[in-house]
Amino acid sequence: MAHEISHSFDELGNIYDAQGRLGPWWTAEDRSEYHAAAAKLVAQFDSYCPFADLCVNGKQVLTENIADLAGLLVAHDAYVLSLKGKSDVVLNGLTGEQRFFLAFAQRWRKAQGEAALRKQVAVDTHSPGEFRSDTTRNVDAWYKAYDVAPTGKLYLKPEDRVRIW
Ligand SMILES: [Zn+2]
Numbered sequence: 372m373a374h375e376i377s378h379s380f381d382e383l384g385n386i387y388d389a390q391g392r393l394g395p396w397w398t399a400e401d402r403s404e405y406h407a408a409a410a411k412l413v414a415q416f417d418s419y420c421p422f423a424d425l426c427v428n429g430k431q432v433l434t435e436n437i438a439d440l441a442g443l444l445v446a447h448d449a450y451v452l453s454l455k456g457k458s459d460v461v462l463n464g465l466t467g468e469q470r471f472f473l474a475f476a477q478r479w480r481k482a483q484g485e486a487a488l489r490k491q492v493a494v495d496t497h498s499p500g501e502f503r504s505d506t507t508r509n510v511d512a513w514y515k516a517y518d519v520a521p522t523g524k525l526y527l528k529p530e531d532r533v534r535i536w
Contacts, residue, residue: 374442377536381405381441382434405535412436412509412533419502422485425492432498437535439498439506443475444536447512468516476504509533 378384382405385397397405413429416436420426429436450471459467479500483491491499507513508525509532519526 372442373445374438377438377441377445378434381437408533408535409433409437411531412440412535415508415527415531415533416498416502419498419505421488421492421499421501425489427492427498427502432496435497436503436506439503440509440533441536443506443510446475447471447510466516468512472507472510472513472516475507479504 379387385401386393386395388394388396413433416427416429416432418426450467454467461467462470465473481500483499488499491497497503505525508527511529511532513519514526521528
């Protein structure tokens with residue numbers, strides 16, 4: 372839900388005002404700051420290559436990736452608030468924080484043939500699920516939940532983690 376709500380004020384939604392009337396309301400400064408913050412996310416997704424000859428186009432999928440990040444951060448905030456100050460509960464060997472991020476990753480699982488995946492990368496504004504699940508790389512709480520080390524494959528230095536809103 373937070374993913375979709377964020378589209379109402381992102382690069383897609385800023386062309387409609389609060390009454391749904393067509394008319395951009397971002398300032399030139401808003402737009403330049405948005406694109407400056409987004410540049411790291413473009414580069415991050417440009418580096419994902421499901422095939423040796425085909426990589427994700429970070430600009431093509433940018434708006435959806437920003438919404439994924441917004442959605443994940445809001446959902447995590449909601450999870451923390453749901454605890455109402457109580458401590459995390461370990462179930463089946465996983466903390467609540469670990470289960471939260473595991474559920475996010477599992478949401479993107481799917482069976483997809485090569486032709487469909489190639490087509491998605493070529494034309495879709497949504498990244499392949501494998502890379503949508505990697506949105507967690509930008510969330511500090513994910514590093515803490517899984518004690519992700521700097522040597523980890525998905526590790527990003529704090530300054531390389533993206534925060535748009
Ligand atoms: Zn979306």
